[in-house]
Amino acid sequence: MKLLVNPSPEKWQKSLARPVQKTKEINKIIKPIFEKVGRSGDKALKKFALEYDHVNLESLVVTEEEIKASKNQISKELRDAIKVAKSNIESFHAPQATPELVQEVMPGVVCRRKSVPIQKVGLYIPGGTAPLFSTVLMLGVPANLAGCKEIVLCSPPNREGKIHPAILYTAELVGITKIIKAGGAQAVAAMTYGTESVPKVDKIFGPGNQYVTAAKQLATKYGVAIDMPAGPSEVLVYADETAIPSFVASDLLSQAEHGTDSQVVLVTTTERFAKKVLKEINEQLEGLPRKDIAFKALQNSTTVVMENPETALELINDYAPEHLIIAVSNEEEILEKIYNAGSVFIGNFTPESAGDYASGTNHTLPTYGYAKNYSGVSLDSFVKKMTYQKITPEGLLSLGPVVEIMAANEKLDAHKNAVTVRLNYLKEKKK
Structure with missing residues (x-):
């Protein structure tokens, strides 16, 4: 994994670029x-x-x-x-x-x-x-x-x-x-x-x-x-000194083993903690059956040391990860400032793999930055919303003139007439 220390916003996009899709x-x-x-x-x-x-x-x-x-x-x-x-x-x-x-x-x-x-x-x-x-x-x-x-x-x-x-x-x-x-x-x-x-x-x-x-x-x-449009799987872990390095490393590797084009990102507050995690990654990697896949994925991956929490949050929201793990002391405060992520995992004892399998949330999530404008799969994904309207004669007498005025001003006379013929019918009926 590449190691970056306090990169400027101008470098974020290039430094955290996902693997190129041909x-x-x-x-x-x-x-x-x-x-x-x-x-x-x-x-x-x-x-x-x-x-x-x-x-x-x-x-x-x-x-x-x-x-x-x-x-x-x-x-x-x-x-x-x-x-x-x-x-x-x-x-x-x-x-x-x-x-x-x-x-x-x-x-x-x-x-x-x-x-x-x-x-x-x-x-x-x-x-x-x-x-x-x-x-x-x-x-x-x-x-x-x-x-x-x-x-x-x-x-x-x-x-x-x-x-x-x-x-x-x-x-x-x-x-x-x-x-x-x-x-x-x-x-x-x-x-x-x-x-x-x-x-x-x-x-x-x-x-x-x-x-x-x-x-x-x-x-x-x-x-x-x-x-949704989707690409290779990805995770971003935001961790401070209260996080446990072995946990963070295991979460990064759990995504890296998905495929050689997966991407994992660590954003942390100190270079000292970053090096602890990188050491754990190297040790845990050796014991994985999918070691070669994970190793290649790590070549596409980055560790970012970001000392300023506000800047770190800007980077996270700009990256818009599929999976976001929050392992910091002030987690609730941080959560309120996250608005681009597919699914969020909170605390040291919430591994991303729990959401992949059995916690209850859905693991079909937007990747490749699409978390900025797409949601993960939910019950809503399998339904469409239909609207209905029913207008009584009394209702049309009130609403009809509004529609007539608007249609006439858009120069759509047939739209206006569809209301007018009904209003005329109701007026005749009242005589």
């Missing part, structure tokens, strides 16, 4: 994949499975027998842990539902607003070096709570043509029955267009590598919504 080169690969899936459907998906996943699939759809068998292919210990996480996620997400709003804005004019489930949603679950069954919970639980009519899950198969049993077990636990053996950009394309086996969806959720991310953004050009 968008043009990636899109050159993604667009032909979309075209082939759009043209050939299942046939293209099977061809891509052979090319990228090195497996010859007879069927893309996971069978009921495969789903049922998954329960005995993972330990009871893991099954129990998944159930606890599911319960916590449900407990946090269920109260996010909002009641219907009904408001009489003036006599005889009633406006309403309510949440309506997005009918068809697609969940992308990575299954490569780290099969993210936890993401099945993070997306499947709120999708079910929201009442989505159809929930499709896509995940890449292994060389035996199987999806990781923990993904299948978790999918069944949260009520997902349509599971497709497809990964990468081709899975996103399938959910965008629809194929013989894969339903076309209205919105696509889920993390993935840079190809999946680019594919999701391309899907928006075909009328499909996505959860």
Whole structure:
């Protein structure tokens, strides 16, 4: 990790730049994949499975027998842990539902607003070096709570043509029955267009590598919504001398092991503390199975010593991290001044991995600085808000002239006339 001491604001953007995404080169690969899936459907998906996943699939759809068998292919210990996480996620997400709003804005004019489930949603679950069954919970639980009519899950198969049993077990636990053996950009394309086996969806959720991310953004050009633009995973830890160096190091490494393009940042108050953390990182790194991945990620990462707390907060808000850990003595005071972060973890005993798995908050969060203008996934992500209005004759007699004046001044006479004919009808009826 690079070490910077009190860098000036002019240097922040360059010093904390995320790994560059080669968008043009990636899109050159993604667009032909979309075209082939759009043209050939299942046939293209099977061809891509052979090319990228090195497996010859007879069927893309996971069978009921495969789903049922998954329960005995993972330990009871893991099954129990998944159930606890599911319960916590449900407990946090269920109260996010909002009641219907009904408001009489003036006599005889009633406006309403309510949440309506997005009918068809697609969940992308990575299954490569780290099969993210936890993401099945993070997306499947709120999708079910929201009442989505159809929930499709896509995940890449292994060389035996199987999806990781923990993904299948978790999918069944949260009520997902349509599971497709497809990964990468081709899975996103399938959910965008629809194929013989894969339903076309209205919105696509889920993390993935840079190809999946680019594919999701391309899907928006075909009328499909996505959860958010996102890039590689990241964490920023803000710590002072009251923090525990080994804890801070473990949090930084927990994100670094996600992928070589992940980024971790430490912002701290003294150079002495920074060096303690860097020493811990080197020691803990040696014992990690994904040591090589984490090591490469650390090359993209930075430690910043910022002695002035106000300047440190400016830097944090400017960076807008996906995950923000606050490990300082005056945590509540600091929290009030944080306004750009995907999810915040408070205190020495709140590791970021708790939120990744089981605390109850959602781990599908905006990265790459998008925390400045996007929220993480929640129950709201799976619903849309519809508004309604009903006007009585008495209400139109009061409101109608207002609409007539405004429409006339915008020179939209047909708009005005839609009110005028009704008002004339009511006046005639009164005679």
